[in-house]
Each structure stands twice: as C-alpha cells, then as structure tokens.
Amino acid sequence: MITRSSPPRPAVTGGGARLRPLWVAGALVLLAGCMVAGLLAGAAEISPWAVVLQLYDWLPLVSADSGLAPVEQGLLQELRLPRVLLAAVVGGLLALAGAGYQGVFRNPLADPYLLGAAAGAGLTVTMAIVFVGGDAGSAAVPAAAFAGAIGGVFLAYALGHTARRSGDGTATLVLAGVAVTSFLTAIQTFVQQLKVEELQRIYSWILGDVGGGWDDLSLIAPYALLAATTMLLHGRMLDVLSVGDDEAVSLGVRAGRVRIVVLLAASLATAAAVAVSGLIAFVGIVVPHVVRRLAGGSYRIVLPLSLVGGAAFLVLADLVARTVLAPAELPIGVVTAFVGAPFFVFVLRVTRRVET
C-alpha cells in the first residue's frame, strides 16, 4: 500500500473543513441577541430584563417573577414570541435551502426559488385567493403555497429530466426551472387579472410576512425538522460533489442520488418556508455567502452556520420591517431585498474575480 511507510505523526494539518466551536457559539449568540431584540421591539414598552426573566419563567422546571402584567405576558406569548420564532425558522430554512441548492448545482448564485418553487406557490396562492376567496381562501393559503412550491419544483425536475441529453443534467435543470417559472408566472398574472380587487392581498402575501403565530409554527415544524436534518447530514457529500460528478463517481459516490436527496430536502424546506411566509427574497443567497466568506467554503461549515445565520438575519429583518415605519409595517421581503440586491451584485463581482 502506498502509505505503508507510515510517517511519524505528520505535522501536515488540514484547512477549514471543520466547524469551529467558536463560530457556532458566535452565531448562536448573534441569534439569541437578535431574538431578544425582536421580543423587545413593539408599541408596548417592556424592559429587556423583564423579557429575559419572563422567558426564563416559561422554561420547564424553573420559575421567576418578571413583574409583567398578564396583558404584557399575553402580548409576549401570543404575538412577539411566535413571530420571532417563525422569522427564525423561516430564515433558517431559506438560508439552508439556498446553501443546499448551491451545493447541488455547484453554482454560488442558486437560490431556493431557482426551480420554480416561488412561481408555483405564487400561482396556487393566487388561485386560492381569487377562486376560493374570503376567509376560506386565506385559510387555504399555507396549504396552497406548500403544494404549489412542491409542484413547481416537480414540474421543473420532470421537464429537466426528459430534456436531459448527457452530463449531470444540472444546466438543463436550471433552464427547465427558468421555463417553468415564466410559464407559471404567466398563468398567475392571468388569474390575478380576473379579480383585480384582490391584487393587494396577493401582493402582500408575495412580499412576505412572518406574523402567522403558533399555528403556522406547528404546521411546518415536522417538514422543517426533516428537511433541515437531512441537509445537515449531507455536508460531506456536498463537498465531494463540489469536485465534479466524474470524480465523485470515481470516489464511489452515487452523485445522482445524493443530488436528488439534497434537492428534495431543500425543496421541502423551501415549501415549508413559503407556506407560512410568502416569498422572501435573497435570504437564501446572502446568508450562505456571508458564511462562506467569513468561515470557509466547506458545506460542513456552510450548512449549519447558514441555518443559524439565516435565522438571525430574518429576525433582524422583521425587526426593521416592524419598526422603521411604526405603527405601519414594511413587508419583510422589501427589507431583505433592500439589503440583498446590492449584496447580490457584490457577490457577482467577487465570484467573477475568483473564477478568472
């Protein structure tokens, strides 16, 4: 064997494929800070210390007296806490899904909506609002969005698969995603024109909102858990895929299968996020890129830190959305796009420099 002459405990050590505890701790502290800030922001003034005490009190087996009135406790419990948690879950899912898509497509600009998830959900939600209408229509929105997002990805995948000629098929798949997106968007536009008076409801859904409360949280929890766990377990496999399909296969990896599993998990995460929050742009691109720049490019780093970082980012974005025009609210998608779009251009410039 090649290395039979086993060298004395080699001094050569590796680069960055390990997730350093410091980064995890830093990201978690950031997330906790954002969440506490999110709990504090709002029309009613509640002191930070009281919030911390109240959170502690809600933990099982311990108790503390926060000194908060029942109304304030209710406000925290029924409005602010679920809102902050939902923002965290949605942000984490979108960033994780974005990182997953980027790994599968080996393209740093892939985002969770690349394969028609957004257009699919947009269409089904528009249909629910236009054709069902009223309260029943609103109640059907999460299920419609979920089904539409999955359906859009499925359509793109089926189309990409039949059109595929040779190679790993990722380029064809992306093109199929583009085709499906414009096709479904065309239908969506047509449907929404049928009932122009619903335009505002449709648009406010599209621009995103994380005010759905505990119901929405419990609705997506199982999907979120399944998708996130699957993706987090595939970090090393995505690293192997990053050297190309031929080499991955020559290393004994069934590249096609890994790709499908991660794609399914990322699409499930996207659908879960879209179901309760609308179409929040750029989180899926911005967060994984910041992580890559700061902590390293291995997917074993990018996936978990994107999850935590995405959560923190969206909690913060929601905080901004709720406070800058208070008492009015900005749609959260406006805030993320406002930060995300300039950043997107920056990423384009930097990646171009690296590739040439």
Add this chain to the structure above:
Amino acid sequence: MSALSAKGLSVALDEREVLSDVGLEVGAGGWLSVIGPNGAGKSTLLRALAGLLGSRGEILVDGVPAARLKPRERARLMAYAPQTPALPPDMTVFDYALLGRTPYISYLGREGRTDRDVTAGVLERLDLGAFGARRLGHLSGGERQRVVLARALTQQARVLLLDEPTTALDLGHQQQVLELVDRLRLADRLTVISTLHDLNLAGQYADAMMLLAGGHAVASGSPVQVLTEELIGTHFGASVKVQAGPDGRPQVQLVRGER
C-alpha cells in the same frame, strides 16, 4: 494475473459508437499509454474503465469483473483523475486530498484519524506538506497537478487512470509530474493507464502503448511497435520521422512541408 484488463469494450454516446471492441491488458506495475488523434476515444476509454460511462464488454480488476463491484469497492481499486479536474478555489489542499478517502467512509460518516494520517503522509511524499492549508485557487499549474495526484493516491488504489496528466504544463513541469508518477509506480507497483497527447512523452514513460483511432484500437504493443512513421502518418495525418533515442526508445520528429 493482470491488474486491469478489458475485452470487447464498446461505448455508445447519443447512439453513436465512440469506442468499438477495444481490448487491453495491463500487468501490475505496468504503464499503458493510450495515444491517438483528437476525438479517437482516449478519454472515453479511460472514463469507461473508471466506470463513469455505461459500456458493453468486460472489465476485470484484479481478475474480478468490475460490473460486480459496488461503487465504493471499485473506488478502492481504481483512482481516476480527469483531464480538467474541478478544483473548488476555496477548498484547501488538505481537504481536497482528504476527499480521496471517501471510498473508506460510510455515507453519512466522517473522516477518522487514519484518513487524516494517510492524507498527511501522501502530501509529505509529494512535497506538498507545506501546502496543506493553501487554497486550491492559489496554486500554480504544476502544483495543481500534484494535488490532483495526491487525491488519487489517498484513495490507495492499485490502478491509476490519468487522463492527460500534463495538460497545460510547461516542459519542466510535464517532466516533473511524469517522473513522479513513474517513481510512485515503481515504488508501490501501481498500475498506470494514461492518455498522453505528446507522443514523445508517451513513448518515454510507458512500457506499453495503444493507438486509438476512430474508436478502434488500431495498434498496441511496445513503444517501438506503436510509434512508427507509418502508423502515425496514417492515423494522425502527420508526416514524421521516427528515430531511436539514446535509450532505444523511439523519438518522433515532425517533418516540414512534404504533404
């Protein structure tokens, strides 16, 4: 027993046969160099041997039919380096070489001590010890080729399939890489199958050669048997003069303006 052999190997891409009925046999420690004009099917042959393409015919690795091996088992026996490897610019040299350990790690598992030690050992051996933390994007052409070789070696496979290992390297680095492969081959009795563009280099290092043209193996044997003026003239459409070099190996020279 031969380390690698193939019988009646055929590959069709888009319903066009690009490799027809190719047979080969390389003993343990041998170096077979596959030559041929552009589009002859050299890379296809290597990819088929590596199991990256569907093919008809039989491939035997250490006497075992490759079709019966699981992907991971096959990867422990054969390592493959493509002509233009994808090198993620942000990945470090160590992490890249460590990927060669993949066939030894379970699907959702992670590398252990042994994997790291093997990788470190290989890097030391290829004089890349100081490069472990360097990012792939910051390497020169010669260094990249050595890193790719390192990844193939951490796989600890007995058979190396190298597709144009000297592409885009200058003369000195071409020599360095091929000398390195030769040294490793002799030290560890590795079996090497490479495609090489440069006929002189191919003739210098290989102990057996195969000339592919239009998907067919039109000649095979020792360098002296394959590198003849007639065969090169017929299949490359080149006018050349072949002379024996000081070590008896054939040297190919282009002849100007006869055609």
